[in-house]
Amino acid sequence: MVTSFNINEFVDDFKNCCNKVQKKSFNRDETITSYIRNRNQFCILVCGNADLVRYDLNGNKTIIEHFTNNDVFGEVFYSITINNELFVEAKSKCDVLIYNYYDIHTKCTKNCKFHQTLSEYLPELILNKITDLNTRVELLTKRTIRDKLLGYFNLLSTKTFNKTFKIPFSLTDLADYLSVDRSAMMRELKLLKDENFIDKNGKEITLLYK
Amino acid sequence: MVTSFNINEFVDDFKNCCNKVQKKSFNRDETITSYIRNRNQFCILVCGNADLVRYDLNGNKTIIEHFTNNDVFGEVFYSITINNELFVEAKSKCDVLIYNYYDIHTKCTKNCKFHQTLSEYLPELILNKITDLNTRVELLTKRTIRDKLLGYFNLLSTKTFNKTFKIPFSLTDLADYLSVDRSAMMRELKLLKDENFIDKNGKEITLLYK
């Protein structure tokens, strides 16, 4: 599925919209929201980058999800949390639309264009989210760091139709995304290079096999 | 969110429904569907148990998802696959509804009760799926077998409002779900018991901490 929808193009219609939607801006390192039980909060990231992070009892930070333009998030997707120390943190300046999930389905009284466009494309946004989650699960179920890296690289290669591509975030964040130790991942990247599976210049990777 | 909807109660209305829906039955070990690109297939498991499995190049089998009653699946959720050797296999007798995803949104010509009920509860089914995936991701991101087990046990304890509960599938499948080696998981279960974190009788677990 190709995403034909970009919410940023429609966000100006928001000005004439009924008031159930809140639009908020956040700066880097600000907390966009936290996941507490049963508020049914539903958010769309119009622009910017943000992470869903967990802090465990030892203070270790894990990036559970990484959000970019058009991504949907919020506790409505997380009704039963394993632990409730979940925060969405802005990694850059972010514009966010915040709803109550059930307000999306009740028809807008003003019948405004914004709501109309949104409800038309909402299923697509949600399908994208599910696809992202499935991809993440498929990578995380791989047992070795090598398989995780190669799986991820194959994905990027398929997406860009190219054997050469750039890792779209820092290697530190990649380790987090694949849920492995960063230094162990660096070691494995070096081995993959030494064994001629890949070529690597900084964040630019070239697949050498097949 | 509590699921108030059970598709099995409405499946009889299916008989008077327009013919865009296919209802099929499968026996244990039959392949329900495979994930190939771009067919936009969307399925609902009415009853039974099924697994989404991957066979890698070495022939190793991984259970990527486990489906039970009311679960939705299909390649519409998997538009970009890392590799395309994905199959949905029936683990017991299964009744499955099969659509093209885009047919769900086009209004049924007969305006039948079945389609009406379905489109009303579809968002709930999809939210459940996202919640399941998020839960899975949160467990898979934990770094040690111990943390994965305790995370999963906490989840079951929260769900059942009880310190004592039964693991709802075989320990072999649990290892697959947590994506760890079964024997290593058994070893860790024994250690958790020896160190008095849990009590264990077969598949019945009691949490002893807090």
Add this chain to the structure above:
DNA sequence: ACATTTTTGTTGCGATTGCAACAAAAAACA
């Protein structure tokens, strides 16, 4: 332009994990 913070790159070492192989128990089947 300089100072500060973040990211990248590297390595030794010990802990955890996966693999292999097996026996016993339980479940499924005929």
Add this chain to the structure above:
DNA sequence: TGTTTTTTGTTGCAATCGCAACAAAAATGT
């Protein structure tokens, strides 16, 4: 009921991984 298959339980060993600690490079802020 008896047979076959699946699941559970266990252990030694080797491979992999995470942790800690550090230096260099790059990015960021003033």
